[in-house]
Structure formats: C-alpha cells, structure tokens
Amino acid sequence: MKGGGGTPALSRRWPPLTVTREALLASGSDERFRALIDDLLVMAHQLQRLRLVLARGLGVSEPQYRLFLAIAQLEGRRGVSVGRVARQLRVSGAFATMETRELVRRGLVAKSPDPSDGRAVLLSLTAKGRSSFERFAPRPQRINDALFRDLSAAEFRTLGGLVRRLVANGERALEIGRTMVEG
Numbered sequence: 001m002k003g004g005g006g007t008p009a010l011s012r013r014w015p016p017l018t019v020t021r022e023a024l025l026a027s028g029s030d031e032r033f034r035a036l037i038d039d040l041l042v043m044a045h046q047l048q049r050l051r052l053v054l055a056r057g058l059g060v061s062e063p064q065y066r067l068f069l070a071i072a073q074l075e076g077r078r079g080v081s082v083g084r085v086a087r088q089l090r091v092s093g094a095f096a097t098m099e100t101r102e103l104v105r106r107g108l109v110a111k112s113p114d115p116s117d118g119r120a121v122l123l124s125l126t127a128k129g130r131s132s133f134e135r136f137a138p139r140p141q142r143i144n145d146a147l148f149r150d151l152s153a154a155e156f157r158t159l160g161g162l163v164r165r166l167v168a169n170g171e172r173a174l175e176i177g178r179t180m181v182e183g
Helices: 031-058 062-074 082-089 093-105 127-136 138-147 153-182
Strands: 109-114 117-125
Touching (some): 031 127, 031 138, 062 093, 082 093, 082 117, 117 127, 127 138
C-alpha cells in the first residue's frame, strides 16, 4: 500500500537499515553490524567499570587514574607537560590541570617549572607515586591479561590498528552528528 499513512510500501525496508555500506551488510541485512555495535558498547562499559575498579584500588578517581598512568608513561627523565598529557588522553588542558591538583595534594605527582618554557610546568611521579604504582601494578596486569587472554600477538596488533581507525572515524562521525543537530 502506498501513500496516505497506512502500512509502508513493500519495497521499503522495515526497520530501515542503520548502515548502507555494502562492506557492513550481510545479504542486505545490518544485523551483524548492529550486533557488533552492541558488543562494542558492552565492552566500552566493561572497560569503564574496570578502570573505576583499578582507580579505587589506587585510591583515586577514574580520571585521576588515567592521568596518573599517562604521567608515568610519558614523564621520561625530566617530566611531561600538562598539555602533552591532555593530548594523550584527549581531554582539555584545564581538565588535566584540575584533576592533577588532587594527585599533587596526595603526594603522588610533583609539579616543577619547565626549564625550556618558564610559563609551563612539568609533571612527574613522586617517590610515593612510584612506590604506590609498583605495589599496585599486579592488579592491572592481572585484569589486562585476563581481558586479552585469547588474543594472539598478531590478533592484538590487528585489533590495535582497527581500533585506532575506528577512533579516528568516530571523531569524523561526531562532527557529522554535531552538524546534523546544529543545523
């Protein structure tokens, strides 16, 4: 039946596809695509919960845990700038500065002036921060080993590449979504 508000025409698909790229369809169906998105959402939720559990184990908030790890991984010999940590975590410099204050207050992170730029500060773990991290390290090791236990080295490399591409595509998709909402 066509027209006037009755049943959709038989030539129309119901429900409409959520994707149109052939590479993402199986026999004209988006069922596998939708299942993948559902699985990715479940995994994202699991990762967030795992990060929260680990943060609590270290006695900090989840954002502070992410900052603590980034500082530990990026500090090198002289420390790391707030801006570099913020870029690594894809957060604003103001957010990184605000959350780092608590890590400094707890004695886990130190701030020092950047000798090459008098306006900037460098972040580094304190002796207390390093000691806490060394005692704490078996927890994320155990969790991460369990999370990725069934992946071979080749699969892990492939997954890393795929996720990097999806993150980049996600930024473009967000821009499309913002454009649709705003205008």
